[in-house]
Amino acid sequence: MSKIRLALVGLGKIARDQHLPAIAADDRFELVAIVSRNADLEGVAHFTTLADLLASDVAVDAVSLCTPPQPRHPLAHLALAAGKHVMLEKPPGATLSEVEDLRLTAAARGLTLQTTWHSRYAQGVAPARAWLADKAIKAVRIDWREDVRVWHPGQTWIWEAGGLGVFDPGINALSIATAILPRPFFLTGAVLHVPENCQSPIQAELDFVDAAGAPVRAEFDFLQTGPQSWDIAVETDAGVLKLSHGGAKLFIDGELLHEGPDAEYAGLYDAFARLVADAASDVDVSPLRHVADAFLLGRRVVAPAFIE
Numbered sequence: 001m002s003k004i005r006l007a008l009v010g011l012g013k014i015a016r017d018q019h020l021p022a023i024a025a026d027d028r029f030e031l032v033a034i035v036s037r038n039a040d041l042e043g044v045a046h047f048t049t050l051a052d053l054l055a056s057d058v059a060v061d062a063v064s065l066c067t068p069p070q071p072r073h074p075l076a077h078l079a080l081a082a083g084k085h086v087m088l089e090k091p092p093g094a095t096l097s098e099v100e101d102l103r104l105t106a107a108a109r110g111l112t113l114q115t116t117w118h119s120r121y122a123q124g125v126a127p128a129r130a131w132l133a134d135k136a137i138k139a140v141r142i143d144w145r146e147d148v149r150v151w152h153p154g155q156t157w158i159w160e161a162g163g164l165g166v167f168d169p170g171i172n173a174l175s176i177a178t179a180i181l182p183r184p185f186f187l188t189g190a191v192l193h194v195p196e197n198c199q200s201p202i203q204a205e206l207d208f209v210d211a212a213g214a215p216v217r218a219e220f221d222f223l224q225t226g227p228q229s230w231d232i233a234v235e236t237d238a239g240v241l242k243l244s245h246g247g248a249k250l251f252i253d254g255e256l257l258h259e260g261p262d263a264e265y266a267g268l269y270d271a272f273a274r275l276v277a278d279a280a281s282d283v284d285v286s287p288l289r290h291v292a293d294a295f296l297l298g299r300r301v302v303a304p305a306f307i308e
């Protein structure tokens with residue numbers, strides 16, 4: 001089978017840290033173009049806009065969109081309209097409606113659209129889902145606390161409307177929770193701490209209840225210094241399951257059951273290649289829907305200004 005000729009749009013942190021190595025390691029892909037306003041890559045055709053690439057003679061089968069969420073829909077729509085398969089970094093868009101528009105557009109054209117949730121490919125997530133499948137859930141606790149100055153330096157888009165603030169990492173926790181918990185869960189209340197000079201929250205506390213009444217509590221914090229926490233604990237009738245390190249390690253009652261090397265983006269590109277081969281799509285907005293619910297239902301509290 002011929003290789004998927006791929007263009008990557010937005011050469012920022014995640015593109016360099018994860019996408020480029022994952023693409024290079026997967027021989028089903030050939031990176032044929034970079035679209036970036038500010039950067040290029042030696043040996044790869046470079047364009048400043050996606051429209052310029054699509055008007056060029058560089059042949060492209062698929063586009064991987066690594067920009068922030070706010071400018072993503074017009075780019076994705078342009079790519080689909082030009083007959084290209086599309087991979088969307090998380091979150092898949094700035095609104096739910098625009099992702100639905102992309103889903104319908106891809107389906108109408110027989111193209112692949114993939115909403116990526118990289119944390120679901122962390123090593124502990126699949127075994128956690130399998131272990132929880134037949135357990136009675138009593139309570140869930142999510143702690144997602146990181147230092148924004150370490151992980152998102154200079155990313156002003158994160159503080160703007162549509163940038164999600166602390167939900168940018170928090171949505172990763174929600175992507176895992178929606179994948180491993182056997183029942184759906186619903187928001188009952190939230191508090192969003194929004195710095196007085198920003199449009200998006202720096203901390204958030206969320207209370208959900210699952211379909212059988214079990215409480216699910218999530219706390220997201222962008223001001224955590226020292227040790228960072230990306231943990232989910234699920235209390236069940238058969239013991240406590242804990243996913244730590246963003247899902248990389250799985251413990252049952254304190255005993256390490258599963259861990260392995262980071263292969264999140266290898267997993268995403270493997271899934272994308274399979275979707276393209278099968279002429280299928282994978283569009284799941286459930287983590288973004290929970291974030292939208294928090295913005296609908298959450299109580300705003302003014303927090304001190306954020307100065308990077």
Ligand code: NAP
Nearest residue numbers: 010011012013014036037038066067068069071089090091
């Ligand atoms: P970033 O370092 O700020 O890079 C984003 C890139 O998008 C920029 O370098 C810019 O590239 C391009 N871009 C196009 N339109 C833009 C606009 N209107 N405003 C700002 N940049 C624009 O951000 P990132 O950390 O790579 O995150 C990008 C996406 O990946 C986000 O949705 C984020 O949630 C997701 N993600 C990030 C991480 C992480 O650890 N950082 C992990 C997983 C997922 P050019 O200058 O090349 O045009």
